[in-house]
Amino acid sequence: MKAALQEFALQAGFSKVGVCKPGAVPELAERLAAFVDAGHHGQMGWMADRMAWRGDPSALWPEARSVVMLAEPYTPEHDPLAVLQERDRAAISVYAQGRDYHDVVKKRLKKVGRWLIEQVPDAQIKVFVDTAPVMEKPLAQAAGLGWQGKHTNLLGRDLGSWFFLGAIFTTVDLEPDMAEESHCGSCTACLDVCPTDAFPAPYQLDARRCISYLTIEHKGPVDSDLRSLMGNRIYGCDDCLAVCPWNKFAQDGRDARYAARDDLLAPPLAELAMLDDTSFRARFSGSPIKRIGRDRFVRNVLYAIGNSGDDTLRHVAQGLVDDTDPAVADAARWAVERLSA
Incomplete structure (x- = not known):
């Protein structure tokens, strides 16, 4: 059986x-x-x-x-870390x-x-x-x-x-398989690459410093000392996954539905910041991103704008300093201040 x-x-x-x-x-x-x-x-x-x-x-x-x-x-099929160098564009987790x-x-x-x-x-x-x-x-x-x-x-x-x-x-009683053991050896690539030092020790994660947690699960403003470390990552973070040497044995994805949508591969930050609730829901229909809602998503985009160093994006952030969501308005003010420095 x-x-x-x-x-x-x-x-x-x-x-x-x-x-x-x-x-x-x-x-x-x-x-x-x-x-x-x-x-x-x-x-x-x-x-x-x-x-x-x-x-x-x-x-x-x-x-x-x-x-x-x-x-x-x-x-x-692409290098998920390449977009981190395109500071005017958004990095979205591969999944x-x-x-x-x-x-x-x-x-x-x-x-x-x-x-x-x-x-x-x-x-x-x-x-x-x-x-x-x-x-x-x-x-x-x-x-x-x-x-x-x-x-x-x-x-x-x-x-x-x-x-x-x-x-x-x-309820079917099936014969169990043998458990797998760790094969990480002395490698620390995943720990060393983390932008926010979210690993207190090997095999331990402090979610409060993890960008995936901060952009998806965390409600309200993100601590100011972490915002500048998030770069242009607006939904999740793939850094620790992407650098793992075992990926040379990774199997190709079989389901075409997991392939990256063209509009989510490296979308412009300015475009994403302009989304209202209706357009956000329409754009992310069928996507896991839809679950965090427009406000948290735009908050993340504004942090990325503040980290972009691109002064042409200042007016985008300026237009959201009076947003009805307090976290969005706070992120917009922070972005404007960063780009004005």
């Missing part, structure tokens, strides 16, 4: 499949508690609210006997340049889940894609898909860094 399941999942579009038991990572609860107790979760209160489920997958669904972890690559992965991966997971139910009629399943209290990365390591590198992201010897994870919890 397990071999047939893996074969079907690969035919369905996934690149790697592994299995672990719900209780395969007993130290999860302790690791999560330490992360939250240190305040490293920032404003992500949902991480603290559901610690019991997140720290113990068997508590999330006691009837589950196996966790099937699946990987789907979205490897970029958000195409179709929203939540929708694509979940449909594929459901297809695999339906197949499993057809083979085992009394089977039950639950599918998860980054929206439930499930710690996918540790479970994926337990299932042998890869390991959490020093940047805490998952990477694999045959996958590189660029892949999404999906999980199928099931």
Whole structure:
């Protein structure tokens, strides 16, 4: 059954499949508690609210006997760091340049889940894609898909860094795979490249300093000492992923829906700053960017404008100093001050 399941999942579009038991990572609860107790979760209160489920997958669904972890690559065809040199343009994380992965991966997971139910009629399943209290990365390591590198992201010897994870919890008792071990060695490329020093130590992340967190999860104004370090990154950050040497083994993305849209590859900051709520929703329909809303997005764009050093963008920021959103207005004033210095 397990071999047939893996074969079907690969035919369905996934690149790697592994299995672990719900209780395969007993130290999860302790690791999560330490992360939250240190305040490293920032404003992500949902991480603290559901610690019991997140720290113990068997508590999330006691009837589950196996966790099937699946990987789907979205490897970029371009150098994601090149746009950082184009200071009048926006750097958007690779995963958000195409179709929203939540929708694509979940449909594929459901297809695999339906197949499993057809083979085992009394089977039950639950599918998860980054929206439930499930710690996918540790479970994926337990299932042998890869390991959490020093940047805490998952990477694999045959996958590189660029892949999404999906999980199928099931009542079917499947033989678990062998957990993967770390193969980072003495490399510290991911730690050294971080613009904001978000890693207190190898294998530890302080989300409060992470640009992905600051541009996506953080509400309100960003601390002034961090704004200047964000550069032109307006949604996420790929630096620690992009420099990983294991990417030479990365698999090509199979789904064309993940390919970068032309208007999201390196869009002009001036153009993005002018978006109102309606035009923002229209432009980012079907994109994960839509979830952060216009105000947070334009706030990020204004930080990038302030970091651009391009005086021709000052009038763009000036036009938003009286924006109805306080964080946007604050970011606009900061950008004008930076460009006027």
